[in-house]
Amino acid sequence: xxxxxxxxxxxxSTSDASNVPGIAxxxxxxxxxxxxxxxxxxxxxxxxxxxxxxxxxxxxxxRSVGLPLDAVSPLAQELSRLVAAxxxxxxxxxxxxxxxxxxxxxxxxxxxAAQVGKGLVKPMVxxxxxxxxxxxxxxxxxxxxxxxxxxxxxxxxVAGAASTGAAGTAVGAIAAGGAVTVxxxxxxMAVAVGVSAYADNQRQKxxxxxxxxxxxxxxxxxxxxxxxxxxxxxxIDKATALLLDRGKVGASLGLDSAVHAISTATQNAERRVKKxxxxxxxxxxxxxxxxxxxxxxxxISEEGGEFRTHLELAALxxxxxxxxxxxxGVEAGQGDPDNPFENFVRSLKADQQRIDELDARISRxxxxxxxxxxxxxxxxxxxxxxxxxxxxxxxxxxxxxxLGDSISATGRASEVIIEIEKxxxxxxxxxxxxxx
Numbered sequence: 286x287x288x289x290x291x292x293x294x295x296x297x298s299t300s301d302a303s304n305v306p307g308i309a310x311x312x313x314x315x316x317x318x319x320x321x322x323x324x325x326x327x328x329x330x331x332x333x334x335x336x337x338x339x340x341x342x343x344x345x346x347x348r349s350v351g352l353p354l355d356a357v358s359p360l361a362q363e364l365s366r367l368v369a370a371x372x373x374x375x376x377x378x379x380x381x382x383x384x385x386x387x388x389x390x391x392x393x394x395x396x397x398a399a400q401v402g403k404g405l406v407k408p409m410v411x412x413x414x415x416x417x418x419x420x421x422x423x424x425x426x427x428x429x430x431x432x433x434x435x436x437x438x439x440x441x442x443v444a445g446a447a448s449t450g451a452a453g454t455a456v457g458a459i460a461a462g463g464a465v466t467v468x469x470x471x472x473x474m475a476v477a478v479g480v481s482a483y484a485d486n487q488r489q490k491x492x493x494x495x496x497x498x499x500x501x502x503x504x505x506x507x508x509x510x511x512x513x514x515x516x517x518x519x520x521i522d523k524a525t526a527l528l529l530d531r532g533k534v535g536a537s538l539g540l541d542s543a544v545h546a547i548s549t550a551t552q553n554a555e556r557r558v559k560k561x562x563x564x565x566x567x568x569x570x571x572x573x574x575x576x577x578x579x580x581x582x583x584x585i586s587e588e589g590g591e592f593r594t595h596l597e598l599a600a601l602x603x604x605x606x607x608x609x610x611x612x613x614g615v616e617a618g619q620g621d622p623d624n625p626f627e628n629f630v631r632s633l634k635a636d637q638q639r640i641d642e643l644d645a646r647i648s649r650x651x652x653x654x655x656x657x658x659x660x661x662x663x664x665x666x667x668x669x670x671x672x673x674x675x676x677x678x679x680x681x682x683x684x685x686x687x688l689g690d691s692i693s694a695t696g697r698a699s700e701v702i703i704e705i706e707k708x709x710x711x712x713x714x715x716x717x718x719x720x721x
Contacts, residue, residue: 291377291437293339299469299626300332313437327394333626335393335472342386342706352482356711359531363471377437385709391475398701400630473626474529477615479703479718481525484607486717491601498594507594514550514601517543521608528615544609550602555643557595561650572658575681586681603644610636648692655689
């Protein structure tokens with residue numbers, strides 16, 4: 286195959302403690318073979334291992350989401366150093382170094398993704414095709430999907446080199462015993478920005494849905510809740526930018542007040558889901574009248590309604606909470622330069638358990654509600670129902686089923702993909718991380 290189809294791929298570790306041979310010890314790889322090896326390496330390694338691929342940047346692509354970073358950001362500099370270290374010895378890397386438009390694709394194996402957190406990233410549905418997800422690689426010229434690229438392992442020429450820096454401090458350090466590049470800061474920042482972009486994308490969706498619902502409800506109290514939460518974005522955005530530039534978050538950013546507002550919103554969500562769970566427990570034989578459901582879930586029989594707004598407010602609070610959790614993880618990780626990614630993961634695990642459980646409780650309540658069988662009103666049991674009453678019962682039944690369809694299925698752990706666009710001016714756009 287010609288060099289034009291070659292895609293350089295690095296095996297990145299967050300520590301030099303790994304004694305697993307790198308994939309660079311073998312021949313060029315197909316994408317399928319790379320996936321198999323990545324899974325095997327993750328299983329055998331005692332430290333997180335990810336792979337990073339460099340593809341031509343597609344011309345046509347949805348760029349309405351993602352977090353932009355400037356050309357002098359630490360992530361941009363780490364990527365540049367990684368490429369420069371192999372540019373002279375690996376032709377495929379040399380072409381990347383000379384290109385102004387690159388798509389970096391970091392793949393985090395399922396084992397490592399599970400350490401980061403099960404609820405932090407879910408499959409990202411594509412608007413272009415039913416049941417499709419983002420992540421299909423396309424030719425930069427034709428914009429047609431391709432799957433015949435040859436993956437060129439990077440590091441073969443320097444596989445026997447000794448480590449040139451402490452773990453977690455230098456991109457381009459080669460772990461002794463294999464061609465695994467130690468790049469903890471790069472992995473930490475890429476994962477942090479990717480999952481933060483995902484959480485912000487979820488926040489934006491929730492805000493849009495809430496705005497549509499409130500136009501019909503005209504509820505000042507719910508409007509106030511929405512405004513309180515949406516007002517947290519500025520402080521979170523500033524704190525994200527500061528931490529990713531390795532700065533320190535101070536009180537002047539207003540993050541403390543934002544965290545308080547988010548905590549209040551999550552408490553509201555917990556209180557509401559507890560009420561929903563009690564109402565569902567009281568339903569006999571999983572059958573109920575519409576009036577009974579309306580009493581506990583206001584607006585359930587309408588297009589939108591108060592209950593739907595409560596769900597979207599909970600989704601907004603959870604999305605913002607996840608962004609804050611990532612920020613706290615980055616801060617903890619960068620506090621110890623010797624093992625930033627391990628500290629990052631440890632902080633995420635400790636802080637996200639409660640929000641994961643809240644998210645799961647809401648999903649379970651909605652699924653239970655969607656499975657309820659509607660029965661005719663008791664007062665009409667010995668009478669014929671009018672056509673309008675029958676139509677109303679059917680419409681409510683359809684709305685209940687649609688609630689269940691809106692819940693993302695959670696299966697076994699999958700790989701997480703983080704895509705980073707590098708543009709000709711050196712700036713980056715980190716797209717929302719998504720499960721494969």
